[in-house]
Amino acid sequence: MDRISGLSDELLAKILSFVPTKVAVSTSILSKRWEFLWMWASKFELEKNLFGSEIAIKDFINKNLPLLKAPVIESFCIECYSSFQPEDINRWVAITVSRFIRELDLDCKWFSFSEPAILLPSSLYTCESLVTLKLNGKKIIVDVPRTVSFPSLKNLLLGSVTYRDKDCLRLLLSYCPVLEDLVIHRESSFDNAQPIVVISPSLLRLTLPIEDDGINCPGEYVLVTPSLKYFKVEDHNGRFNYLIAHMPEVEEADINVDEYLERIFESITSVKRLSLCVMYNIQDGYLYRDGIFFSQLDHLKLCISFDYWSKLLFRLLQDSPKLRVLSLTVDIEGRFKKYEPINWNNDQISVPSCLLESLETFEFDGYMGKQEERDFEKEPSKLTSK
Numbered sequence: 001m002d003r004i005s006g007l008s009d010e011l012l013a014k015i016l017s018f019v020p021t022k023v024a025v026s027t028s029i030l031s032k033r034w035e036f037l038w039m040w041a042s043k044f045e046l047e048k049n050l051f052g053s054e055i056a057i058k059d060f061i062n063k064n065l066p067l068l069k070a071p072v073i074e075s076f077c078i079e080c081y082s083s084f085q086p087e088d089i090n091r092w093v094a095i096t097v098s099r100f101i102r103e104l105d106l107d108c109k110w111f112s113f114s115e116p117a118i119l120l121p122s123s124l125y126t127c128e129s130l131v132t133l134k135l136n137g138k139k140i141i142v143d144v145p146r147t148v149s150f151p152s153l154k155n156l157l158l159g160s161v162t163y164r165d166k167d168c169l170r171l172l173l174s175y176c177p178v179l180e181d182l183v184i185h186r187e188s189s190f191d192n193a194q195p196i197v198v199i200s201p202s203l204l205r206l207t208l209p210i211e212d213d214g215i216n217c218p219g220e221y222v223l224v225t226p227s228l229k230y231f232k233v234e235d236h237n238g239r240f241n242y243l244i245a246h247m248p249e250v251e252e253a254d255i256n257v258d259e260y261l262e263r264i265f266e267s268i269t270s271v272k273r274l275s276l277c278v279m280y281n282i283q284d285g286y287l288y289r290d291g292i293f294f295s296q297l298d299h300l301k302l303c304i305s306f307d308y309w310s311k312l313l314f315r316l317l318q319d320s321p322k323l324r325v326l327s328l329t330v331d332i333e334g335r336f337k338k339y340e341p342i343n344w345n346n347d348q349i350s351v352p353s354c355l356l357e358s359l360e361t362f363e364f365d366g367y368m369g370k371q372e373e374r375d376f377e378k379e380p381s382k383l384t385s386k
Helices: 009-016 021-029 054-067 086-098 122-126 168-174 261-265 309-318 353-357 371-377
Strands: 043-046 075-079 103-107 132-136 140-142 155-159 181-185 196-199 205-210 220-224 230-235 242-246 252-257 273-278 299-304 325-330 361-365
Touching: 021 043, 043 054, 054 075, 054 086, 075 086, 086 103, 086 122, 132 140, 140 168, 168 196, 181 196, 242 261, 252 261, 299 309
Parallel strands: 043 075, 075 103, 103 132, 132 155, 155 181, 181 205, 196 220, 205 230, 220 242, 230 252, 252 273, 273 299, 299 325, 325 361
Antiparallel strands: none
């Protein structure tokens, strides 16, 4: 008897949970013992490239999902296509909920506007076992019913979904008492959330990728996250003109924006690690208001992709007295053409204290020897280059 056949059915089923679903199903031809063993697996990832066609996936789910034997479904991840009817998807979700699903991932981003909307079953909103919920696609309607309970939900991704009304998102988050990781991806003005309100005492990580039309998408954000440690935002249409935020514990931030940098800086003054990519020019000389001070900033990574970048960098150095690591990355497209040289020997310009007292590492990725790059290198004293 080979070693694998000597293992218990329970252990074999667990092993099958870690291989692609199609591979797990294919083991049914090995022997009589293996014929239905895969049905005890607890993780399922169903993609068209594994099954050959949309119809094959749909038929497989309809036939086998109700017959699964695992008492708990650890993970159910599926790409939904136009041939899938909303009632099919609702039925599948309801079945996984009845099996104490822990991770549910629905990717319906391929649906066109002519397709019917997907209104998920109300039982999903009372799934007490759910730890991770990922919903992707404009055709998914988030409609918070009167009875909601997500006592175990820690990870929530809402990718370009449509909310039933402007208050749905706030209500949904209010029923997630242990939520730790939240991603809200906005792609257009059709999501109906006006404004985006995130109030969560437990939230540790918040990611806001925004890809809107720049015209209709509402730009008001209210973020009350007193425990937040990580904040990421990507916005190239100036949506943060109306940002109200309380994030006093943020330690790491990844900021990629076009405008309104000051609104974000005001909310992350406690940051220790900052990655910053700014796409707008600052020729007018305005950066951010006086009084914004990064007293804990230890690592700064700045993407050089705009004119007069040296102004912003010099100001950040002045306002970051504990900076130890400075990393500059030159934009590969070389879009910046204008700069304001820094004369380190000018008596009217005091050298930032971090360059003299705390900075240990200086990295310059993509250095091309341009005049503005050479000017910046002419620094005093302790700066060490790597």
